[in-house]
Amino acid sequence: MASAGGEVVVVDPAAAARMGDDVATSSSWTLLFRALKLALPALRDAAGGRSLSRALIVAASLADLQMDAEVISAGIVRQAMDAGAVAMADAEAQLGPGAAALLRESLDVKNAPSSQVDVADEEAASAVRNRILSGYDVRAVILELAIRLDAMKHLDGVPKHQQRTTSLEVLKVFAPLAHAVGAGALSKELEDLSFWRLYPQAYAQVDQWLSGQEDDCKRVLATCKDDLLQALAADDELRHAVAGFDVKARYKSRFSAMKKLVKDGRRPEDVHDILGMRVILDHRAGCGDGDGHRACVRTHEVIKGMWKDVPARTKDYIARPKGDGYRSLHIAVDMSEPGPEGKKRPLMEVQIRTKEMNDAAVFGHALYKGCLADPEEAKRLKDIMLAAAEVAAQHLRDEPATGDQTGVPAAAAAAASAGNIERAFRLLDKNGDGRISMEELTEIMEDLGAGGKDAEELMRLLDDNNDGSLSSDEFALFQKRVELKAKLEDKDDEYKEILKQKLQKVDDTGLIHVYRKNLSDKLVSG
Numbered sequence: 001m002a003s004a005g006g007e008v009v010v011v012d013p014a015a016a017a018r019m020g021d022d023v024a025t026s027s028s029w030t031l032l033f034r035a036l037k038l039a040l041p042a043l044r045d046a047a048g049g050r051s052l053s054r055a056l057i058v059a060a061s062l063a064d065l066q067m068d069a070e071v072i073s074a075g076i077v078r079q080a081m082d083a084g085a086v087a088m089a090d091a092e093a094q095l096g097p098g099a100a101a102l103l104r105e106s107l108d109v110k111n112a113p114s115s116q117v118d119v120a121d122e123e124a125a126s127a128v129r130n131r132i133l134s135g136y137d138v139r140a141v142i143l144e145l146a147i148r149l150d151a152m153k154h155l156d157g158v159p160k161h162q163q164r165t166t167s168l169e170v171l172k173v174f175a176p177l178a179h180a181v182g183a184g185a186l187s188k189e190l191e192d193l194s195f196w197r198l199y200p201q202a203y204a205q206v207d208q209w210l211s212g213q214e215d216d217c218k219r220v221l222a223t224c225k226d227d228l229l230q231a232l233a234a235d236d237e238l239r240h241a242v243a244g245f246d247v248k249a250r251y252k253s254r255f256s257a258m259k260k261l262v263k264d265g266r267r268p269e270d271v272h273d274i275l276g277m278r279v280i281l282d283h284r285a286g287c288g289d290g291d292g293h294r295a296c297v298r299t300h301e302v303i304k305g306m307w308k309d310v311p312a313r314t315k316d317y318i319a320r321p322k323g324d325g326y327r328s329l330h331i332a333v334d335m336s337e338p339g340p341e342g343k344k345r346p347l348m349e350v351q352i353r354t355k356e357m358n359d360a361a362v363f364g365h366a367l368y369k370g371c372l373a374d375p376e377e378a379k380r381l382k383d384i385m386l387a388a389a390e391v392a393a394q395h396l397r398d399e400p401a402t403g404d405q406t407g408v409p410a411a412a413a414a415a416a417s418a419g420n421i422e423r424a425f426r427l428l429d430k431n432g433d434g435r436i437s438m439e440e441l442t443e444i445m446e447d448l449g450a451g452g453k454d455a456e457e458l459m460r461l462l463d464d465n466n467d468g469s470l471s472s473d474e475f476a477l478f479q480k481r482v483e484l485k486a487k488l489e490d491k492d493d494e495y496k497e498i499l500k501q502k503l504q505k506v507d508d509t510g511l512i513h514v515y516r517k518n519l520s521d522k523l524v525s526g
């Protein structure tokens, strides 16, 4: 047990010992401890403890992003605030003005894509992103991004329309923001989760294509990375010109692959970066190789000695930089097993560049780098978080994710295609008193061959203020949500068709929603 300022917080003694005395006495530790002390009891009471373990996971992910203790403590407390368990005044009193300012800004970032903005519109989304990037501390942006990722992982229990709004905001605003601040892995995760929620059929197609070869390709990437690091370190010319090497390997994300097929109109065999490797050379100044071009070319030669080079795909953007100044040597190698019976694999793209070139290419790099904690400190902060997570796991049971209990009934969704809100409302409001009563709703649903149960379900969904009838405002709000759903479903269908053709997979989803069509016909023709 550890006590701070009267209240008692349970801490696993073994975990506390691992943290070490130096950490326990540091100001980072004090701040994190205060945040935990404030949030733990509140979050433990909320949602069966689920929010507490989530808060700790968010905190650990912020530590992984090399955020400082102020951001991490703000992350823990933000979860407690979002659960309605902690007020801003308490956060400020416990954590001080720095963390409180971060919390306030993160809430501003959270609310930046307001309901007035149509984030599906690229220009509007870009304006929101720019406003966030120029208006707020980048640490507050990263804090909100970590919270968003957590939210995206726990959307099962929230209403469908909310799932879509959140996913669309993430896809259009927050995932590109993560990319812009240099948090590439976070961006990728946000994209794939929102892609899956918004376009489930299209996601399934891409997933089927990519997952088939994923394990094998990832194994190849891991082996190649090790082999390449060894070969580069053993090369005499490179040893002279380069102080160190960094090799990054990545398997293409679902969303990124989908964009190539759907938006660029490529065939799957024309996607040449499913396997990707990037070699970053820490080029020595004054070694007689100007900007490091020669070292990059030498790296290519070493690679040619190891794997099967595909000369037609070599692009030297160092000798001839792209219009935007992008510099990098791009090559491709064929990692298929030899012989006619050998396993065929997609090509592997290798980007070779110096640190300077890489810094310039990774947009926003400086922005993100400016607020990173010392890597050692970041590791220690992470240890504290993991220790706290262990403690939490001992005391709390994570609730299993709940199923989707709030699906929009097919008949309700049908109203989407009606388009004309006023006309639809007038049609349903049979006695013309400006409200749709339960009787009126039941009547029209029965006209359509649906039972009273469907009417009840529909009423529950639409009746925002629970007064048992629908105002035209409630109806309009509903219509807006349903239109978004219909738009997404159309796109999902469209993408699915394109992907299906390209990936030549048989479609097995032929559901015809006769019921839905009936209602929309009725609403349109009425």
Ligand SMILES: Nc1nc2c(ncn2[C@@H]2O[C@H](COP(=O)(O)OP(=O)(O)OP(=O)(O)O)[C@@H](O)[C@H]2O)c(=O)[nH]1
Pocket (backbone or CB within 6 Å): 271, 272, 273, 315, 322, 324, 326, 330, 351, 361, 362, 363
């Ligand atoms: N940051 C940055 N990266 C770039 C730029 N141009 C290319 N890249 C990277 O290099 C990859 C390959 O680009 P290219 O070699 O031009 O080949 P491509 O066939 O046009 O590329 P893909 O669209 O990837 O098939 C891209 O997918 C990016 O990862 C650039 O201007 N800036």
Ligand SMILES: Nc1ncnc2c1ncn2[C@@H]1O[C@H](COP(=O)(O)OP(=O)(O)OP(=O)(O)O)[C@@H](O)[C@H]1O
Pocket (backbone or CB within 6 Å): 184, 185, 188, 248, 249, 250, 252, 253, 256, 259, 260, 273, 275, 276, 277, 278, 349, 350, 351
């Ligand atoms: N060959 C590569 N090796 C290692 N990392 C890569 C490689 N290509 C891209 N990445 C990085 O992986 C992340 C996601 O990759 P993605 O393929 O979506 O990017 P991209 O290549 O820039 O996009 P696109 O190919 O659609 O133009 C980004 O952070 C990107 O910088």
Ligand SMILES: [Ca+2]
Pocket (backbone or CB within 6 Å): 273
């Ligand atoms: Ca690429």
Ligand SMILES: [Ca+2]
Pocket (backbone or CB within 6 Å): 429, 430, 431, 432, 433, 434, 435, 436, 437, 440
């Ligand atoms: Ca009425």
